[in-house]
Amino acid sequence: MWFFRPSPPPINLGAELTVELHNHVLPGLDDGARSMEEAVQMIFFWAEMGYQKVITTPHIGATFRPSPHQIEETYSRLCQCLHEQEIPIFLTAAAEYLLEAELKADLTALRAFGPKRHLLIEFGFWVLPPRWQELTFALQSAGYTIVIAHPERYEFATRELLRRWYEQGFYLQLNLLSLVGYYGKAALQRAEYLLEKGWVHFVGSDMHSPSQIAPLRKALQHKTLRRRFSTFLNPSLL
Template sequence: MWFFSKKTIPIPLAVEIVVEVHNHVLPGVDDGAATMQEALQMMFFWAEMGYQKVVATPHQNTYMNPTTEQIETSYQKLTSQIQEQEIPIFLTTAAEYLIEPELKDRIPHLRTFGPKRYVLVELDFWHLPVWWERILFDLQAAEYTPVLAHPERYEYADRELLRKWYERGLPLQINLLSLANAYGKKAVHAAEYLLEKGWVSFVGSDMHRPAQIPAVREALQHKLLRKRLSSFLNPTLL
């Protein structure tokens, strides 16, 4: 008599997240992937984890300001490499905008993602500008849906402010790298607090280079994250 043992096929870790929404994978446009090789390493990793789509979000602010042409050229080159290497992932581009007065001048030409014209925005890490609400209001008035990048990383973001952002209806995006302690304990605790509260709309890596792959892989196993997988909006972007 023959006995067949069922081989256990591991389920890729990000199969329930499916869409990666915050990263700097486009080669040579900001402080992210420096070369095509680095970008491809990151793409292979996401494919291995079970992602089906990656939204690249290069920085757009007065200090790092790649032109539309630079972003498009980098995107086209990476897309053709993805096809050549047969990586089963669809790549699109949006951006990560700094909330600064100059952001208003970019309206209505912001790079968005998803059905609700989501715009990924970040704040200064050390000081909350007094006019942050005004700029969010301007974005909403222009029918964008601002998504706040890594609320857990801001030095001044205490629990009261995290609650304020959530109650104001601002979708919050936490970084996987925060859960892996890449930015210190304060960010770990704030990210865990947001997960516990159920206030996280999107999960992203914010990966800049392949050296961060082990940390992102580790974060994908975080217990609290696994518990909350069904509450993230990432799959709505497929």
């Protein structure tokens, strides 16, 4: 006998994730958005996808070192633009830090987010810094919860290292674009491996420019991602 089984209602993934937490939308501070117009275009995409909040994370480290004043000032101007254009989304200003010794200079002043004082940390893509354990320990001891940005993108990220990060209590943030092969095959394979293992705590866009809107739209349709949406912790940051 045949039974009619209604298909489940389609998931609006943006509305489920609610919070976007890794991007370079604050214009003119790093290699991200180049103008307010570009920034508004990027934010409009998240609003359209159903996100409610965007945590902005300009690069801090190596080539880019925006001051707290520059970040606050740009953030205020962008909020004003969104208000004028009636784009309904809540914006906050954090940062994406390169893991480097300079971070220890003032451990009280880092731009964390969420109730667990999450700190978004990235490494250089080719070599794991020799003092990474000492530095991450200093950050954890100062009360921060480390979120490793795009672990799937690092050339040195073996499966063993990914496991170690996960078991050590670091939170792992996957880039949505990795799932559509935007950064190449190795990053795609690591991204799928992390999803399969259930080691992904957060998903983020790492959007730098409006040209990435189309591939991001596609990434939000990724099958495994959509199956796993209820396991991501993005909504805990709302």
